[in-house]
Amino acid sequence: MFVQETIEKMNAARSGDHEQDLETLIGQLHRRGLDAEAILTQVGAFEVAVPSWALGAGGTRFGRFPVSGEPRDIYEKMEDIAVIHRLTGATPRVSLHIPWDEPEDPAALRSHADALGLGFDAVNSNTFQDQPGRRLSYKFGSLAHPDAAVREQAVAHHLHVIEVGRALGSEALTVWLADGSNYPGQMHLRRSFERTLDGLRQIYDHLPPGWRLFTEHKPYEPAFYATVVQDWGSSLMLAQALGERAFCLVDLGHHLPNTNIELVVARLITAGKLGGFHFNDAKYGDDDLTAGSIKPYQLFLVFNELVDAARDERVDGFAPAYMIDQSHNVKDPIEALLQTVDNLQRAYAQALLVDRSALEAAQNGCDVLMAEQALASAFRTDEGPLVAEARRRRGAALDPVAAFRETGYRRAKARERSGGAYQPPQSL
Numbered sequence: 001m002f003v004q005e006t007i008e009k010m011n012a013a014r015s016g017d018h019e020q021d022l023e024t025l026i027g028q029l030h031r032r033g034l035d036a037e038a039i040l041t042q043v044g045a046f047e048v049a050v051p052s053w054a055l056g057a058g059g060t061r062f063g064r065f066p067v068s069g070e071p072r073d074i075y076e077k078m079e080d081i082a083v084i085h086r087l088t089g090a091t092p093r094v095s096l097h098i099p100w101d102e103p104e105d106p107a108a109l110r111s112h113a114d115a116l117g118l119g120f121d122a123v124n125s126n127t128f129q130d131q132p133g134r135r136l137s138y139k140f141g142s143l144a145h146p147d148a149a150v151r152e153q154a155v156a157h158h159l160h161v162i163e164v165g166r167a168l169g170s171e172a173l174t175v176w177l178a179d180g181s182n183y184p185g186q187m188h189l190r191r192s193f194e195r196t197l198d199g200l201r202q203i204y205d206h207l208p209p210g211w212r213l214f215t216e217h218k219p220y221e222p223a224f225y226a227t228v229v230q231d232w233g234s235s236l237m238l239a240q241a242l243g244e245r246a247f248c249l250v251d252l253g254h255h256l257p258n259t260n261i262e263l264v265v266a267r268l269i270t271a272g273k274l275g276g277f278h279f280n281d282a283k284y285g286d287d288d289l290t291a292g293s294i295k296p297y298q299l300f301l302v303f304n305e306l307v308d309a310a311r312d313e314r315v316d317g318f319a320p321a322y323m324i325d326q327s328h329n330v331k332d333p334i335e336a337l338l339q340t341v342d343n344l345q346r347a348y349a350q351a352l353l354v355d356r357s358a359l360e361a362a363q364n365g366c367d368v369l370m371a372e373q374a375l376a377s378a379f380r381t382d383e384g385p386l387v388a389e390a391r392r393r394r395g396a397a398l399d400p401v402a403a404f405r406e407t408g409y410r411r412a413k414a415r416e417r418s419g420g421a422y423q424p425p426q427s428l
Ligand code: PSV
Pocket: 053, 124, 176, 216, 218, 251, 278, 287, 325
């Protein structure tokens, strides 16, 4: 395949410089008492699921600017994800949104995925929009709706999503509900939460063996006064009430400004309820920017909690699901996803570079400055050669975006998928 050939060609061209940089870094890490080989193995094992909805250009309510060569259906989206996986070695699974990317024949899609070396992560339901053919409207809610008939329809949708996911080989359901109100008085604050829990219970009772249910919180949008599952506290209440297979999903963009997200993560770990992530970044109230593009230190601090928990023998069965949830409005979606995976691998590598015994000693000795320094010096280390090497060892690209541009994949797809003229990204 030409992507693989390009990776090999580009890696070979860059190997001299890369090996020199890597050797220098390994030398530095050695002096700090860090085991570079162990870090390389762990970064190489990092995997994150790609959302089926992120392969085409997203948009805002003001408009959408399509990229030529966008995938036209879930089969073409899978093809793009397979390319991202080849270039990064880190995205072997797809998180599907139903009905946005609902396959007509799940078994056929599963074989297509198999042939591409891909599988399926959590499936996502959608009761935040009315879909053609649906009898009742979700305008005033779904699981929280005052009308039992709407609630039943929403539960039935979730059971259908589980069935599709089961046919695909998924093992988790992510539930994000837009339910909420725009004005004081519109919705009974307690009753709406109780109805939501009741609906989730019915869904939870239908989880196939081995499945997990993730509840995802979000403070506002589209409900601008009160969202039913608005924060991690509400999400945790739901997960705890539902049972041992229910967990909380943290979408990094779903927090009010200045929320200490790493602290939220730590609390959910303590509660044994951290189910997974939707990675992205946000400057204001959005939840769609490239992970690590705005607050890279925050992303590092989140990974720091994850690395700490993974090493802690008092934390049982720690296996959060890593997924991306972004909307690409101005970047080529494939390039944005390649950059995202690189940013995630970097944040993870930085967290692995923390000198844990120095940190612990400083914390126990109340040495504030040195404790902070233990984190900051890991964050400031240029981890680039390590993540590039981890990718190379998996047969992936030293520099995924550069290799992708070199393949001419987008140009070829623009001809094949739209028959239209290729419009290069502005940066080219
Ligand atoms: C809601 O903003 C959300 O984060 C949920 O995860 C949805 O499934 C996804 O975005 C839809 O784009």
